[in-house]
Amino acid sequence: MRQSRIKWHIVVFLAPAVLVYTAIMIVPLFNTLRLSLFTEVDQERVYVGLENFRTLFGDQRWSDSFWNALGNNFWFFFIHMLVQNPIGILLAAILSNPRLRFSAIYRTAIFVPTILSFVIVGFAWKLILSPIWGIAPGMMDAVGLGDFFQPWLGLEETSLTTLALISVWQFVGIPMMLIYAALLSIPDEILEAGECDGLTGFSAFWKIKLPLILPSIGIISILTFVGNFNAFDLIYAAQGALAGPNYSTDILGTFMYRTFFGFQLQLGDPHMGSAIASAMFGIILIGVCFYLFAIQSRMRRYQF
Amino acid sequence: MNKARGNPLNIAAAHGILILYTIIALFPVFVILINSFKERRSIFREPLALPDRESFSTIGYETVFNQGDFFLYFQNSLIVTVATLFFVLLFGAMAAFALAEYKFKGNTLMGLYLALGIMIPIRIGTVAILEMMVATGLVNTLWTLILVYTAQGLPLAIFILSEFMKQVSDDLKNAGRIDGLSEYTIFFKLVLPLVRPAMATVAVFNMIPIWNDLWFPLILAPSEATKTLTLGSQVFIGQFVTDWNAVLSALSMAILPVMVLYVIFSRQLIRGITSGAVK
Numbered sequence: 317m318r319q320s321r322i323k324w325h326i327v328v329f330l331a332p333a334v335l336v337y338t339a340i341m342i343v344p345l346f347n348t349l350r351l352s353l354f355t356e357v358d359q360e361r362v363y364v365g366l367e368n369f370r371t372l373f374g375d376q377r378w379s380d381s382f383w384n385a386l387g388n389n390f391w392f393f394f395i396h397m398l399v400q401n402p403i404g405i406l407l408a409a410i411l412s413n414p415r416l417r418f419s420a421i422y423r424t425a426i427f428v429p430t431i432l433s434f435v436i437v438g439f440a441w442k443l444i445l446s447p448i449w450g451i452a453p454g455m456m457d458a459v460g461l462g463d464f465f466q467p468w469l470g471l472e473e474t475s476l477t478t479l480a481l482i483s484v485w486q487f488v489g490i491p492m493m494l495i496y497a498a499l500l501s502i503p504d505e506i507l508e509a510g511e512c513d514g515l516t517g518f519s520a521f522w523k524i525k526l527p528l529i530l531p532s533i534g535i536i537s538i539l540t541f542v543g544n545f546n547a548f549d550l551i552y553a554a555q556g557a558l559a560g561p562n563y564s565t566d567i568l569g570t571f572m573y574r575t576f577f578g579f580q581l582q583l584g585d586p587h588m589g590s591a592i593a594s595a596m597f598g599i600i601l602i603g604v605c606f607y608l609f610a611i612q613s614r615m616r617r618y619q620f
Numbered sequence: 621m622n623k624a625r626g627n628p629l630n631i632a633a634a635h636g637i638l639i640l641y642t643i644i645a646l647f648p649v650f651v652i653l654i655n656s657f658k659e660r661r662s663i664f665r666e667p668l669a670l671p672d673r674e675s676f677s678t679i680g681y682e683t684v685f686n687q688g689d690f691f692l693y694f695q696n697s698l699i700v701t702v703a704t705l706f707f708v709l710l711f712g713a714m715a716a717f718a719l720a721e722y723k724f725k726g727n728t729l730m731g732l733y734l735a736l737g738i739m740i741p742i743r744i745g746t747v748a749i750l751e752m753m754v755a756t757g758l759v760n761t762l763w764t765l766i767l768v769y770t771a772q773g774l775p776l777a778i779f780i781l782s783e784f785m786k787q788v789s790d791d792l793k794n795a796g797r798i799d800g801l802s803e804y805t806i807f808f809k810l811v812l813p814l815v816r817p818a819m820a821t822v823a824v825f826n827m828i829p830i831w832n833d834l835w836f837p838l839i840l841a842p843s844e845a846t847k848t849l850t851l852g853s854q855v856f857i858g859q860f861v862t863d864w865n866a867v868l869s870a871l872s873m874a875i876l877p878v879m880v881l882y883v884i885f886s887r888q889l890i891r892g893i894t895s896g897a898v899k
Contacts, residue, residue, distance in 0.1 A: 323722065323724065325802075325803040325804065326718050326722050326724055328714075328804075329714040329715060329717055329718035329807070330714070330715050330718045330719075330730070332710075332711040332714065332715075333711040333712060333714060333715035333734070333774050333778060334715065334730075334734070336707070336711060336767065336770050336771050336774065337734060337737065337771050337774050337775070339771075340742075340749065340767050340768055340770070340771035341737050341742050341745065341771040341772070342736075342737075343748070343752075344745035344746075344747075344748035344749040344752060345740065345742075345744055345745040345748070347745065347747075347748035347751075347752075348744060348745045348746070348747045348748040351747055351748060351751075403641075406637070407637075407638070407641060410634045410637060410638060411638070413634065415631070416631070416634060416635075418635075422638045422641075422642055423890060424886050424890070425642045425645055425646055426638075426641055426642060426645045427886070427889075427890070428645055428646060428649065428879075428882070429645050429648075429649075430828075431828050431832075431878050431879075431881075431882045432649070432832070432875060432878060433831070433832035433834070433850045433874065433878070434832065434834055435832075435834060435850050435853055435854045435857070435874065436652075436853075436871055436874050436875055437648075439857055439867065439871055440648045440649070440651075440652050440871060441648060443652070443864075443867070443868075444648055444651060449663075449664065449667060449864075450664070450667065451651060451667045451668070454667070454668075455668075485644070485645070488645075493890065538739075542739060542741060546741040546743050546744065548743070548834075548835055549832075549833075549834040549835060552834065552838075553834065553854060569743075569835075572746075576746070576747060577839075586747050586750075586751070589746075589747050590747045590748075593744050593745070593746065593747060594744075596744055597740070597744045600739075600740065600741070600744070601740075604739045604740075
């Protein structure tokens with residue numbers, strides 16, 4: 317008898333979370349995918365199949381913007397992987413030394429940028445790099461590099477890289493903390509065993525610690541990937557919705573925002589916006605699947 | 621890293637790198653803060669000097685207080701963040717308890733379903749969320765933000781909390797059952813107090829992204845009455861681009877509350893990350 321009865325308390329415990337999550341997250345997600353198959357004709361919603369995607373990839377004006385945004389997004393991600401993660405690993409490796417004093421203070425201070433909002437970060441750097449205020453040129457002059465100063469955020473060639481580096485500055489605390497935690501969890505016996513075999517110092521890090529923290533590096537990479545491919549705030553705060561100069565800092569998030577809401581003379585188009593959102597969904601899904609099946613399943617995990 | 625062996629040169633090098641990076645991390649914040657207390661000419665003449673008796677001025681803050689409704693923005697942000705945390709923690713803990721405690725058909729499937737949202741960002745569904753909020757009339761209310769952030773926060777909260785709930789001893793719960801406590805009493809009176817540290821971790825993880833979010837306030841609640849502090853300072857700064865005093869003061873005022881929260885909760889946050897809550 318007990319088996320067949322519905323256990324109401326389980327339903328009560330699960331219901332609120334499942335309802336909110338389903339109604340606000342899952343349903344809109346699929347609704348957005350569905351909306352990308354429609355368009356508006358004379359204020360009525362018409363089903364057009366994959367027409368929006370044909371426009372997005374086939375129409376020169378749309379596809380140029382899309383590939384530009386996608387390419388910029390990959391460059392944005394590439395800079396993060398190349399700069400953010402190595403710096404994070406280096407700082408974590410130094411901090412994980414048990415004899416180091418004040419490590420809690422360093423940790424707390426280096427994490428500060430991560431808690432600031434994109435608006436603060438974007439404007440603060442914009443002011444600092446601004447040729448009008450002259451903090452950056454002034455400081456570069458002081459060390460004799462004054463001639464190298466350029467208005468980096470204002471130049472097409474450098475603005476995207478500059479913004480990526482600002483974002484790296486903001487988020488370096490996260491890889492640092494996660495790697496730091498991974499390094500602390502390596503038992504001393506393993507390091508001592510390595511020492512008996514003559515592995516100390518840098519080679520101990522390279523041959524023992526680094527292989528052991530690879531799973532953490534994998535997690536950080538996928539978190540960075542997902543974060544970068546739905547990034548929007550920093551670009552919007554620093555360069556506006558037009559992602560200037562001349563769209564050189566346009567990434568998928570800003571492209572979708574402009575398409576969805578419209579800007580200047582172009583009207584907003586929720587259906588094309590949904591098509592771009594669907595493309596973003598696809599890219600993130602491919603990335604996550606690649607991580608789960610190709611990387612995570614092959615990675616050896618060590619139990620201590 | 622043979623710094624572990626205590627070579628003084630290496631220790632010095634380690635401190636050198638860390639101090640250098642700490643300066644890089646704090647310098648922009650420092651520059652903004654000191655210049656917000658200076659009058660216009662000294663902001664430009666000596667941007668790196670501390671404000672002294674001659675250059676000290678609060679003109680920027682006066683503009684901010686007169687022109688922008690920062691108190692209202694702050695209040696909105698606070699309401700949204702606190703209410704969201706309440707719902708994420710309550711609903712998240714309840715669902716986590718159901719998943720961790722009871723064996724029922726579809727338990728694993730439900731767990732996977734709820735975990736989807738950890739990797740898939742909620743922003744992808746923005747178009748449909750906006751349509752739904754417009755249809756239900758929730759647009760430009762604080763409720764719309766609370767609902768969206770609750771949905772966004774639940775997956776990770778459930779994931780972390782159920783890991784912790786699995787560690788609560790069965791003996792305790794069974795003793796409660798023998799004493800005739802209902803499942804609800806067991807959850808609220810026995811289990812919840814025991815996972816309080818994990819709840820604090822979840823709260824801190826959720827707090828910062830909600831407080832700092834620009835996307836959803838911009839799209840779902842951009843009206844003057846519902847602007848959050850992040851959106852409010854964004855708009856304010858956009859309008860006052862050339863008034864450097866006002867911009868610097870607005871930035872400082874946006875930095876201040878987060879810094880206060882961070883100082884209060886940084887231990888919890890760092891302990892949460894380093895104890896492997898996000899794995």
